[in-house]
Amino acid sequence: MRLNLRQIEVFRAIMQTGSISRAAGLLNVSQPAVSRLLSYTEQRLGLKLFERIKGRLYPTPEAKRLFVEVNLVYQGVQRVNEVAEDLIEHRMGHLRLACVPSLGQGLLPHAIARFLAKYPDVRVSLFTMRPHVLINALLTQQADLALVFLTDPHPSIEATQIYGNRLVAALPANHPLTARNVVSLEDLAAEKFIGYSHDTQIGQFMRQLFADAGLTIRPAVEVQQVDIACAMVQTGIGVALIDEITPLAPVWTRVVVRPVENAVDTPVNLLRATFEPMSRIGQAFIDVLQDMKKDWSSLRSPTF
Template identity: 45%
Template sequence: MSLNLRQIEVFRAIMITGSISGAARLLSVSQPAISRLLAYTEDRLKLKLFERVKGRVQPTPEARRLFAEVDQVHQGVLRVNEIAEELRRRGTGSVRIVASPSIGQAIIPTAVARFRASYPDVRIEIEILTLTELVAKVGANRVDLGLSVLPVDEPTVFSSQIAEGRLMVICPKGHELAALKAVKVADLAPFPLIGYGSQTPYGIHVERALRSSRAPVRINTQVRFTPQACALVQAGAGIAIVDEFVLSGRTWPDIVARPLVPKTTMRVHLLSSRLEPMSHIARAFVHHLRQLFGSPPPATSQGEDFDVAHLT
């Protein structure tokens, strides 16, 4: 027997609420109706989906395995309804974007503001995700495009470089490092550093840059994302290494940024699914994004100052 959409809906409601009564409230139907449909579904599937324990239902291992697939079907149905709504509104459309935290901090908001001037009625969804989550959504064609400061090697994802920057050392105004034009890894040795998880893609990238010197570097605070590192530095809680994209705009007025030498480049990668072409409205957003970046920022050599707001 194959499950129909109503059975899938009821099964999912029981799983997420943990009870027959909760599912009934969620779906606005009676408890007996939920119980009857569940019993019918279990009978036809020849599977025990729930154990009845003290008036509640406990999902069996088979139910948990089934739920992983059912939830994907549910998300697909939601997407169908969203598309139908977009078509009803005469194709104004939507753009679903996932991005690395650095790109999502100021660059995506600026691009959205510029895009809105030409497309005021387009619905825009933005999620800031880890690299793994980002690639999964783009590869499954659940979003229109993704933006990452780290390279992606995934067969289902098309990747192209749209901008280049570099790693920067950031410190509070008045800090000893602020007097330098550029910062060597050895210059960091006297100061505790705000770092990233050593097993994260971003942390690995930063660690690779730090290996250019034998000088010991001490990390006494660990964060997951670069905006967190910037917030800590602005509060006077330490110094950090971040990509220059997170420094765009005027979010961090009390931060001084200096290029890290030797130079370590960072690139913004535009990601899209290989499963189907990008929509017209998504391509229009990419056009505004490319205009925002312009040509890749010029390399900042040692001895040159770096303007935190140069990407605005």
């Protein structure tokens, strides 16, 4: 390599100031150090860069041509520094989030709105996926962070609980059980019930929940997602067990939720790949999620 960055810096300073002494002052080094480096640079290049005429330095045509390219290098370095500053201040970047569909209608819109209010220049992509697809998206670096509940542990995925997220009863707006302050699993098992298919984690969880209570349910309809269960409830088909975050979405205007006796949590977990370092904007989004916990009561359903 004929020129290193220090040689380029000294050459540029001399071209800008027109003298070795002023270049030394600009770089905050001694004048002899600049002279020695200039001499070494000319020797390495095999080019005469400056002529001394009556005590003044004059750049040769070769130096003027080289200066054009040197300025391009400095513009590139300046751009690198600007990008670094933008990343530090969260003025640019791309945050890729994944979640199960129900969280994409309630929790995530709240969180993303707060995040973009603080960092309006960051681009956010949100992917809604079933849990097993979501895990693969993290492992293949298609997503930076993911939000789920009822996820199975994975050796390469780190899970952190963000919210407690209790199970609640979802009822059609005109259903008799809406007159109750609290409903039981027995109440729900006696109704036309909307359940979840056997091949889903929530379906397996719900069946075990009823079995532990000594109850058997025979769903009138089975779905795979909590938000679809809400849609079924809204049409009056029956009742369902859902998590308390899902009905935060404004689309469920004819769904009434009630606490369930001895309710259990289906915690919302934040997932990330353990082998991937956390980006600054990723950590900033996590901070927003944590801040939302402080005023979680303002987001939860008014029936609570």
